[in-house]
Amino acid sequence: MQATLSLGLDHRFVIHTPLMWRDKAATWALARRLGGDRLVDLIREETHSCYLGDRTQRHDWGYGCGSCPACALRRAGWAAFVAGKPSPP
Secondary structure (H helix, E strand, C coil): CHHHHHHHHCCCCCCCCCCCCCCHHHHHHHHHHHHHHHHHHHHHHHCECCCCCCCCCEECCEECCCCCHHHHHHHHHHHHHHHCCCCCC
16 A cells, blocks of 8 residues: 555655554553553444444443454453453564
8 A cells, every 4th residue: 555655646655554563452552551541441432343333232342243353353352451461472
């Protein structure tokens, strides 16, 4: 995407993706480090990763269908974060 935009605009274009190489547990930990529990709660209430866009089911980790791959990743990341397990390098 970055290369395509740079070529199309005939100007160097940089896309920053700070979460790309972090797992979900590390992302939750970063949110807590940056904004404390208030930011973690905000993310749980106001965002979702569900591929189906389901906002009718509320889980500890936030909203989602609970069964799609995105929900499975978010659920596992939340569980690792809450358990205080370090993310793999």
